[in-house]
Amino acid sequence: xxxxxxxxxxxxxxxxxxxxxxxxxxxxxxxxxxxxxxxxxxxxxxxxxxxxxxxxxxxxxxxxxxxxxxxxxxxxxxxxxxxxxxxxxxxxxxxxxxxxxxxxxxxxxxxxxxxxxxxxxxxxxxxxxxxxxxxxxxxxxxxxxxxxxxxxxxxxxxxxxxxxxxxxxxxxxxxxxxxxxxxxxxxxxxxxxxxxxxxxxxxxxxxxxxxxxxxxxxxxxxxxxxxxxxxxxxxxxxxxxxxxxxxxxxxxxxxxxxxxxxxxxxxxxxxxxxxxxxxxxxxxxxxxxxxxxxxxxxxxxxxxxxxxxxxxxxxxxxxxxxxxxxxxxxxxxxxxxxxxxxxxxxxxxxxxxxxxxxxxxxxxxxxxxxxxxxxxxxxxxxxxxxxxxxxxxxxxxxxxxxxxxxxxxxxxxxxxxxxxxxxxxxxxxxxxxxxxxxxxxxxxxxxxxxxxxxxxxxxxxxxxxxxxxxxxxxxxxxxxxxxxxx
Numbered sequence: 001x002x003x004x005x006x007x008x009x010x011x012x013x014x015x016x017x018x019x020x021x022x023x024x025x026x027x028x029x030x031x032x033x034x035x036x037x038x039x040x041x042x043x044x045x046x047x048x049x050x051x052x053x054x055x056x057x058x059x060x061x062x063x064x065x066x067x068x069x070x071x072x073x074x075x076x077x078x079x080x081x082x083x084x085x086x087x088x089x090x091x092x093x094x095x096x097x098x099x100x101x102x103x104x105x106x107x108x109x110x111x112x113x114x115x116x117x118x119x120x121x122x123x124x125x126x127x128x129x130x131x132x133x134x135x136x137x138x139x140x141x142x143x144x145x146x147x148x149x150x151x152x153x154x155x156x157x158x159x160x161x162x163x164x165x166x167x168x169x170x171x172x173x174x175x176x177x178x179x180x181x182x183x184x185x186x187x188x189x190x191x192x193x194x195x196x197x198x199x200x201x202x203x204x205x206x207x208x209x210x211x212x213x214x215x216x217x218x219x220x221x222x223x224x225x226x227x228x229x230x231x232x233x234x235x236x237x238x239x240x241x242x243x244x245x246x247x248x249x250x251x252x253x254x255x256x257x258x259x260x261x262x263x264x265x266x267x268x269x270x271x272x273x274x275x276x277x278x279x280x281x282x283x284x285x286x287x288x289x290x291x292x293x294x295x296x297x298x299x300x301x302x303x304x305x306x307x308x309x310x311x312x313x314x315x316x317x318x319x320x321x322x323x324x325x326x327x328x329x330x331x332x333x334x335x336x337x338x339x340x341x342x343x344x345x346x347x348x349x350x351x352x353x354x355x356x357x358x359x360x361x362x363x364x365x366x367x368x369x370x371x372x373x374x375x376x377x378x379x380x381x382x383x384x385x386x387x388x389x390x391x392x393x394x395x396x397x398x399x400x401x402x403x404x405x406x407x408x409x410x411x412x413x414x415x416x417x418x419x420x421x422x423x424x425x426x427x428x429x430x431x432x433x434x435x436x437x438x439x440x441x442x443x444x445x446x447x448x449x450x451x452x453x454x455x456x457x458x459x460x461x462x463x464x465x466x467x468x469x470x471x472x473x474x475x476x477x478x479x480x481x482x483x484x485x486x
Contacts, residue, residue, distance in 0.1 A: 003124055005033065006056030007170075008045045008078075009090075010063040010071035012393070018067075020177045021184050024234065025090075025112070026062055027166025032113040035164050037120050044170045048077045055082065058123060060116070061104075062090040065368055066393025076103045087119060092389070094203045095370030097141040098148050099385050106134060107141040110203060111189070113163070115139040115154050156205055160189075161214045165221065182264075183222050184232040187215045191236040193268070196304040196372030197293075197332065197365060200236045207240055212247040219257050229442065230262045230287070238265035239276065249279050262286040269316035270307040281323035288320055289328030289359065295349035296342035299335050303365075304372065313349065321356040326434070328359035333423065334416060335365050336376070336409040343411070347423050350430070358434030360427040362420070364399075365407050366392050377407060396424045 007026045011018040030042040045051040051059065051074075059078045063071030075086045089108035093100065100107045108115050118137045122129050131144035139154025157163065172179060190204030210218075219231060239245050252258045264287035280288060294300050295310045320327055329350060333343050350360065367377035377383045382405045391403045401413060408416055 002039050002041050003037075003058065003120065004041050004043065004054070004056040005030075005058045005060060005120065006043050006045060006051050006054050007060045007062065008048075008051050008074055010061065010067040010074060012067060012070075014398075015393075015395070016176070020175060021182070021232075021234075022168070022171040022175050023062065024166045024171075024184065024186060026060075027168055027171045028163065029060070029112055029116050030167035030170050031164040033116060033120060034167065036117045037124070039124065040120060042167065042170055044173075046174050048074050051078055052081050056084065058085050058087065058120065060087045060089065063088070063092055064090060064393070065092040065095070065389050068092045068389040070390075072101050072103060075101075079103050085123060087116070089116075091199060091203055092369065093141070095199055095368070095374075096385060097150060100141050100143070100148050102143055105142065106137075109139050109141055109150070110154060110205065111139075111156060113157060156208070160208055160210045163210075165218055179226045180228060182230045182232050183226050183228040184234045185215075185218055185222065186234050187238065188235045188240060192240050193237070193306065194304060194372075195291075195293075196302065196376075197368070198236075199368055199370035202370040209241060209244060212244065212251045215248065216251050216255055216257055220255075223257070223261060228261065230264055232287075233263065233265040235266060237268055239267050239271050242271065245276070245279075249283065252283050258283040264289070266290070267316075268308075269312050272316040272319055274319050274322075277319040277323055277325070280320070280325055285325070287326045287328065287359075289330070290316065291330045292346075292349070293330065293332045294335070294338070294342070295346040296338065299338050299342055299346075302335050302337050303332065310345070310349065314353075317353050317356055326358045326438070327353075327356050329353075329357045329361075331360075331362040331423070332365050333362060333420060334406060334408040334411070336407050338408065339410045340415055340419060343419055343423075347419070347426070350423070350426060354426070354430055354433075357430050358437055360430040360434075362423045362427050363395065364404070364416075364420070366394070367405055367407065368392065373407070377405060382407065396420065 007030065009023050009026060013019055026044060030044070033040050033042060043054050043056065045054060059075070059082070061071050061075045071088065071090075075088065078084070079086050085105045086103060087106045087108060088100065088104040089112050093107040094109050097107055097109050106119060108119075115138060119140070122133055122137065126133055131142060131149065134140060134142040135149070135151055138152050140151045142149055142151070188207065188209035190207040191198070191200045192207040194201050222228065222231060261284060263283065263285040265285055266289050269290055269292065292313055293303050293305060295313055297309060300308050317327060331346055331350065333346065350357065365373060367374045367383050374383065388403070391405060394404055406413065406416070411419070
């Protein structure tokens, strides 16, 4: 007898970032479940209506902090309508497990694959499990006698290469970025750094990674299946282990898996060397994104950006710019010690490098649970464990002084808003120019492929001729927006 587990993730449909790509975390949970539990079938849903129509046996809801209220609303609708067990997971539950709402039967804390297998095996063997059963599980939080109880922590997966690829068949539908354009993947979990605004190290505990061989095979699989223009490494820090990076460079060149595709990845400024920048270019890592956060030393220190200085920031840009790589820049403003003069240093850094930066975002420091900034804000009485979570995750367009937990102590609200407005407009200009450059680059690449294929076409016959003609038609359709006869 099969058991149907339905996954749903809470997200804001108004956010371009949140609706762009499918949730790989849920994809991993599904593939791992199917690998370990032969009796399980899984599904993924965007709305409560879809989930209810599927009539699952168990409901799994995932959420970040800013969407947690929405996640709990989804959980309550599903619970009241279907009367089935509801499991909560994601970064928010991991950060504040003791706040688990009573609509959830269980919360998963931290890495979820082994825990979800234990949970499903329990429900498959016990008809109506309760606290006495839950305490035997690892990595869960649950309710007992009006209290929230934590079980023993779950062990981390030791052999990462034994994990199956994410279940993309289940999660791929309904997202804005098509997989012929971009497919994302992860080659590691966690981050070796502990920046005060980021909760990654709390969630993943240790920095672990798949072997270069595993990564190479997944890239080959994704290229054969989707043939995307860009493969996007979604790691918190793709180059977090330099020795592994050296192995990646060697294996990519040996297998030539970088030819004919672009890569995008997150890096860190203090790890960039000219050799690495050259290797990025050689391996078609066309897009490199940085969390610069600030170009002011006191602010960088508050954010615990160790070994990062304004000079290091500039050096990283200069080295990548020599190879004409596309740079993404993320900035945080509104830290407690930041004065208007410090903020202006960051603005001038972005302005100075606008010819090299093609993607830019800037927003206020937000106190996310599980971070040093959260603890700071809590000590000041700005946030609490019963906080209204939708007050976080703001953008320039959704910002409100009535609700946002502003942490700035050295800048007036009026000065902060005027400065953010100025910086926001610069970021928009940078992004527009970057989009134009991206279109020009893509069309240039397509035109080169077209000319090469047209030359090849003159020497071919039979089935190979048909295949080349099909490629030419696809490229022309991408260039001109409509099918073209070949």
